[in-house]
Amino acid sequence: MILSRDEHLHGSPAQARVHLRDLRDEDLIVHVQNGQRKAYDELVARYKGRLFSFILRMVKDPTLAEELAQETLIRVYIHAEKYREIARFSTWVFTIATNLVRNKMRQRSRRPRLISLNPAPLDDEMPVDPPDPKSDPTETIEREELSRIMAEATSRIPEKYRIPFLLREVEQLSYEEIQQVTGLKLGTVRSRINRARTRFRNLIKPMLRNETLLAELEEIESRANEDKD
């Protein structure tokens, strides 16, 4: 039997997987730098969901979000040797993703806009339409519908506030890490997150008093906890 390079490094494939799963991101990327492809697969497994989630909430287009998430992961592989452990690996990855998203949004904004025939343009502060459970009391609010509303609300936060907001709320990056990713000053990061939170709260305010929605939220959370267990 011919063993691959990865298998030689860590014994059997199963042992290799266990070994890689125990490593920090920063150690895995060193293995990638040494040409170990399985370490890259492990990093992909850890980050693909987070990246897709972050990018989708930025660009609001699932196809484009998938494309940019893949582009980010490909750049991680191609430029692995450029990573130095002066920053956390997650900071480096999200810096790549943020730059890609910004470039894409800049390209979009350069395109000529179509003039809307709707005489009442959307107000950024206008709350998003909540689901109407009274229309069918037996119908529970589906998770997909809730996701759509959250995506709609998130997309209405201006981009300059949205990036630090999502990096904090979704990716749980620290203020210092967000500072590294965005290149903003620490005080600016704090104030932008605060402003984004206020806007987000105003956008979803009608939903926050909706008992059915809160019950559905608790159900989703309990299902997620069961899945984890």
Next chain:
Amino acid sequence: MRCTKAREYLSRHLDDNLPPRETGELDRHLDDCAECRTYRSDLRIGQRLLAATEPELPENFDWKLQLQLNRTLREAAGEAVLPWHEDHSVDRWSFLKSFGTATAAGLAAVLTLAMFLGPQLMPRGAAVPVAGTGPAANEAMVAGWDASDRLPLYTRGSGGSIFRDGSGLQAVSGQSRSTPWQRPETVSGWSGHRQYDLQTIQRLRYENRRLQNILGQYQHRVRALQTYLDTTGTGQLDLRNDPRSDPGSGPTDQNEQ
């Protein structure tokens, strides 16, 4: 403390980023301000909503990533590999080591076949052409070489592959019986020009893959025959009665298909 300041502190407090002194001030404000307490509650529900509605990955994400990565790596290899032109610290011939062994094995297999089959294919009295030596011949070969898609070690014929027909293994590079061997028109050396040399390298790699395919197919065939011998216990093979000696079942050049 004003509510605006309290909400700014609240945001930082949610992120565990508020110093103890400011935390005390905030707590005192919250004790007296019902609106800010509601605001804090709203922010927490907002966080829970975001966490609960994390989007799911599209199907086949890994598979598509693999495809895209392979494509990117291929493109990168075709355009920017071998930085020896700019970087003199890199051994410009080191890349030959990676596929030299496999190429040698493939060439050995082809030459072995040619040794057995060549005399049958060669017209009587025909002399094997030998490439000229010396500067004049070399210059002539270089002058005759251009960037067209010609292979360096052999000439691609119309059916360019090694096929097995009813009379056994016979044709190399798809040449007809009347012209069984054709002198290579290209050179396998280096022109010193980066673009041409990269093209030569690409052709050599193509050849390497092709020869590896052929070698693999012959090895597989030998193993099958060996198994057949072992199972039948006979010392001889009657190819006429062996269903695996069907003309269409012989090794084929996958690169040519």
